[in-house]
Amino acid sequence: MSLTHRVALYWTSLPLLRKVSSYTAVAISSAFTEEAGHFLLANRRINRAVQPPYCLKLPSIIVSTQNRQSDFKVLCWVAGVFDCLMAEGNGVLGRETLEETESENKVVSKHQSYVCSLAPELVAKAREELQEKPEWRLRDAQALRDMIRKDYPNLPTCVDDAFLLRFLRARKFDYDKALQLLVNYHGCRRSWPEVFNNLKPSAIQAVLDSGFVTVLPLSDTKGQQIVCIRPGKWVPSTYPLTENIRAIYLTLEKLIQSEETQVNGIVILADYSGVGLSHASHFGPFLAKKTIGILQDGFPIRIKAVNIINEPIIFKGIFAILKPFLKEKIANRFFLHGSDLNSLHRNIPRDILPSLYGGTAGVLDISTWNETLLASENEFIAQFCQPSPLGDASVCGLLSESEISEVQCEDALRGVKSQLYYCY
Numbered sequence: 171m172s173l174t175h176r177v178a179l180y181w182t183s184l185p186l187l188r189k190v191s192s193y194t195a196v197a198i199s200s201a202f203t204e205e206a207g208h209f210l211l212a213n214r215r216i217n218r219a220v221q222p223p224y225c226l227k228l229p230s231i232i233v234s235t236q237n238r239q240s241d242f243k244v245l246c247w248v249a250g251v252f253d254c255l256m257a258e259g260n261g262v263l264g265r266e267t268l269e270e271t272e273s274e275n276k277v278v279s280k281h282q283s284y285v286c287s288l289a290p291e292l293v294a295k296a297r298e299e300l301q302e303k304p305e306w307r308l309r310d311a312q313a314l315r316d317m318i319r320k321d322y323p324n325l326p327t328c329v330d331d332a333f334l335l336r337f338l339r340a341r342k343f344d345y346d347k348a349l350q351l352l353v354n355y356h357g358c359r360r361s362w363p364e365v366f367n368n369l370k371p372s373a374i375q376a377v378l379d380s381g382f383v384t385v386l387p388l389s390d391t392k393g394q395q396i397v398c399i400r401p402g403k404w405v406p407s408t409y410p411l412t413e414n415i416r417a418i419y420l421t422l423e424k425l426i427q428s429e430e431t432q433v434n435g436i437v438i439l440a441d442y443s444g445v446g447l448s449h450a451s452h453f454g455p456f457l458a459k460k461t462i463g464i465l466q467d468g469f470p471i472r473i474k475a476v477n478i479i480n481e482p483i484i485f486k487g488i489f490a491i492l493k494p495f496l497k498e499k500i501a502n503r504f505f506l507h508g509s510d511l512n513s514l515h516r517n518i519p520r521d522i523l524p525s526l527y528g529g530t531a532g533v534l535d536i537s538t539w540n541e542t543l544l545a546s547e548n549e550f551i552a553q554f555c556q557p558s559p560l561g562d563a564s565v566c567g568l569l570s571e572s573e574i575s576e577v578q579c580e581d582a583l584r585g586v587k588s589q590l591y592y593c594y
Contacts, residue, residue: 284331302338311334314348314349318349321349325352337351340432351468354468358469365412369416369420370551371546377414382399383418384534384540385397385421385539387535388521389522391519396518397439399440400441402441402443402449403444411453421539422471434474436473437473440477446482462495477505479508511528
């Protein structure tokens with residue numbers, strides 16, 4: 171037996187629900203059986219370009235539910251802020267809103283050249299871990315694109331679906347967090363010119379040749395690529411520490427182009443052999459804060475683990491500088507193995523590690539990754555070395571204090587939303 175419920179989508183005056191983005195409607199349905207009194211909470215986000223089965227017909231939405239038990243009764247309560255579609259008061263679609271929606275539907279078509287390259291098992295993984303729904307993927311990208319144009323119209327950013335999906339995946343398809351990450355991503359470039367000016371592989375040739383950073387050719391059993399960083403390969407008298415940061419950033423930029431990496435994330439293997447006071451003296455709180463700020467809040471990549479090996483006594487001082495700036499979730503993903511390779515092998519399989527780290531994958535080869543980066547010279551020039559047509563004013567930088575306050579005010583709502591699961 172199926173039950174069809176017509177549920178009114180009404181204008182709410184509750185302050186909490188007014189915090190919901192104008193691009194989002196939150197539907198909370200409470201379904202229960204008379205005997206068990208069991209409540210099921212469901213949450214569904216829909217953007218302004220929503221299509222059936224959620225049909226916007228004047229002030230109502232049609233919700234169809236399959237009743238598999240004769241005593242199963244469904245009560246639906248839908249509350250949302252949908253100011254871009256509903257006119258306040260009578261809930262009738264206004265002519266201006268219809269024209270706006272029609273115009274934006276045309277914009278959607280310009281960005282639908284995206285073709286998903288994920289294998290079926292990764293599509294399932296993205297659905298489970300990142301709350302990515304293939305049927306809503308392009309609409310989520312359009313919603314983020316609309317937010318950029320509304321809140322940061324002068325932000326010189328790419329708005330293609332494939333590019334925006336990096337940020338949505340990194341923040342589990344939370345529109346507000348993805349927008350903040352994107353703004354921070356561009357803000358970092360303006361705030362640290364020593365790193366981002368003239369950022370291209372040929373400019374860091376010396377770092378690449380030293381073997382300071384490379385990517386192992388094989389992924390682990392979870393599909394995570396291993397970024398190998400060897401600080402001991404840096405000779406402080408040859409070039410400044412910021413050159414190493416530039417090399418790491420370009421490496422991450424290249425890795426994140428892969429949708430597999432966007433879903434699976436990466437693992438960092440940091441070998442501190444050869445690191446001494448001459449290295450540590452160059453790494454103070456300022457550099458630590460800036461670097462960690464980029465990795466945690468300014469770059470769309472998922473760091474799943476950081477494995478430290480061969481750390482000297484001086485590393486305790488280095489980590490003491492880093493730890494205050496690390497979020498608890500990231501700090502808990504640090505694993506210090508010392509010289510115990512068996513401990514390392516419990517985190518990273520031997521068959522993908524080079525012989526240098528007790529693995530069976532042969533000699534550590536840095537040339538393959540170096541060639542991969544250098545072959546991408548032109549695309550990095552286009553991304554980082556072109557002057558902005560609007561000058562410095564085009565870069566909006568980090569969120570303003572008022573916007574940060576707005577985000578913090580939404581935390582209460584996010585806490586509620588995080589306990590609900592999508593009903594589709």
